[in-house]
Amino acid sequence: MQKNTNTEKNKTAPFELQALAGGGYNTDVDVSPASVSTLDRWLARKLLGLLAHPPFSVVLWNDEEILTSTTKPLVRVHIHDSQALHQLLMNPALHFGDLYSVGRVQVEGDLLSFLIATYQALKTAPPFRKLNKAQTYLFNINRPRLNKITDSRDNMHYHYDIGNDFYEGWLDCEAMQYTCAYFPAPEMTLEQAQRAKLDHVCRKLRLKPGDRVVEAGGGWGGLARHMAKYYGAKVRSYNISHQQILYAREKTKAAGLDENVEFVEDDYRNISGEYDVFVSVGMLEHVGREHYRELGDTIHRCLLPQGRGLIHSIGRNKPELMNAWIEKRIFPGAYPPTLREMMNIFETHEFSVLDVENLRLHYAKTLKHWLARFEQQAEKVEKTFDSAFVRAWRLYLTGSIAAFNVGAMQLFQVVFTRGANNDIPWSRKHLYPTNESD
């Protein structure tokens, strides 16, 4: 397993924010406290106005508080220099994350409440929405992400190869699932809910002993091992993250499952062979809209006539690009599709969609568990990386809770077969066994 320490920097390290902290973002930044001008005050009011006067105040670098209503603000947003204020006004979706990470913007009060209020304000503030849309669009033009096979490898390396140790610190200990868990009973632990998710997926696929499964984007191998161990399936799992593959192979061998689970370090487009089951949990977000047909072609090539398929992905109710900062700092090339967009995978080859389930609130709950565990590890993470890294991840996890909570993000599980396959169950009752807690 890879060990990341403060002294081991390389050019693909995901967070290069430390340069920002001392004003290195633009070389002419002056972050030393300075006087507040009339223009600064006007701009701060403008910022709050764009958000349709949300329930928070702005505290400027001279401790002057800008309020837009007489009620006590929910949180106070501290802006520590004038350039930070200007950047926030120019492209808040992009710059807030970086400025927050390096501490040039701080939130006094509950970060989650602040982010939920911001999402809700964005929804009802038309000028801001337009502005934000235009900026996101421009931002995207500047940084085209074609997700060709080599791009995909770089993107995956960027996020998933930052260290298995890091993820082990706050994901569930059993299956290392970095995807939405399933809480049929809301009081479940994260471990129980991730196991319930794996079973839910296996039941949806009506997995049985001897089934040949191909997995696209297998993470640390948790689903593949679960399918082999509890359902007797033979799994071939594709992944382009080198670190994940190494970890997955080691774990699988230790569990004595390596005869039935094979990990292939390759792109989903290179899947070969024929299978009873196609499954992909949490990869589609990284595929890119332009490639959905290729994914459909891949499934068409590899799925047997009576085969079953499942795709699990973050999604949207309406097309919208990924938040600019998350796309830049956390998930390069990521895009959460709408159900309409997902149909590009299925329509060309006339796959039949049998079942769609939206697990949106389950992701908010999963993320709450992750954030709580992450906070317990924060000190250790700061030692390995730095404080900007910790703040960036705190913002990313908290912001994601907010996004799923307010309905800005969805989680779709889509079950499908070939159009002419009549071997389909008469009800979905088998997904809800009566002798289990779920």
Next chain:
Amino acid sequence: MQKNTNTEKNKTAPFELQALAGGGYNTDVDVSPASVSTLDRWLARKLLGLLAHPPFSVVLWNDEEILTSTTKPLVRVHIHDSQALHQLLMNPALHFGDLYSVGRVQVEGDLLSFLIATYQALKTAPPFRKLNKAQTYLFNINRPRLNKITDSRDNMHYHYDIGNDFYEGWLDCEAMQYTCAYFPAPEMTLEQAQRAKLDHVCRKLRLKPGDRVVEAGGGWGGLARHMAKYYGAKVRSYNISHQQILYAREKTKAAGLDENVEFVEDDYRNISGEYDVFVSVGMLEHVGREHYRELGDTIHRCLLPQGRGLIHSIGRNKPELMNAWIEKRIFPGAYPPTLREMMNIFETHEFSVLDVENLRLHYAKTLKHWLARFEQQAEKVEKTFDSAFVRAWRLYLTGSIAAFNVGAMQLFQVVFTRGANNDIPWSRKHLYPTNESD
């Protein structure tokens, strides 16, 4: 209730096929037996060739049989005159139905097997598919169906006002459901399965006493009465079929439910008021793709913030126009959408799709029940209408079984709420109560 008899013809009578029977389709048709030319034989072979040599033969009007393989044909298709042969070649999707209805084309052997084999042949015969597509397209250009409010009324009158007695003869006796039933246990009777469907819909909507429900396209009022009687809901049901409304009001009064169920003879676009639940079972097929946004606007206008919605509709895996003959003779203006197309209802106002279930095989089974009951009534129906009407309905019901059986048609139930509504269940287990047969 309207009584249709042979002597009661009017200009909107749905079947005007009797004119065809005596050669009146084109005035120059000669249906008397005539000699078979070399060209006729060549055309008959061409017809079978277009279908990629399906497992059936063509028997020409001089009893000469055209075979394309040495194996015994599954069925024999008798073509009784040369013009029928020419019409079949020119536009089989459109003309087969009319020619079959008036008896100028007959099928010797099992009609369902023939139609299933035809569907399968169409899937694998590329030249035919192209031809068929072009013809359907041209056909559609010739007969634009804008489904404005007045068109919709005409279209509904055409199909649903042909007589409540007629539908009573072969639909389930309890709820008069002219939509897909739900057979969680395949051996259920039609009455049980229609009741199970109504309960499945009510459970998906988490219907509770006092809920205000608006229904778009309420048929004979079966769902509205079920919701009021078993779930204590207050239902306002919109429908533009006059005959159905009269029937629905009478039945509802007789059941003592008229205080809680109101029928409004009006278009879905004119729905007023605010509701906890929006439901539409079997109307979307008649709405027309161009109007999905209007339907979304209607739902947006009338659904309360915590409201739930369900749309149940025939659909497709890939965009394709309704079979030309069915669109012409049975369902004017009808179009079965893909899931992608249905999203036009939901995206504009950012509704959140929570659950999609595909009940394709349930519709094949429902139609088998309908066909069996229809055949028991065939003699009576022939006396009321005529033999062409009976054959047309036999073809329509049998062809629909085939379409759902081979996967050419789907049945989607889509559950949705507003995007920001967090009052959603943690699992779909409540749809599968353990103390019931389903």
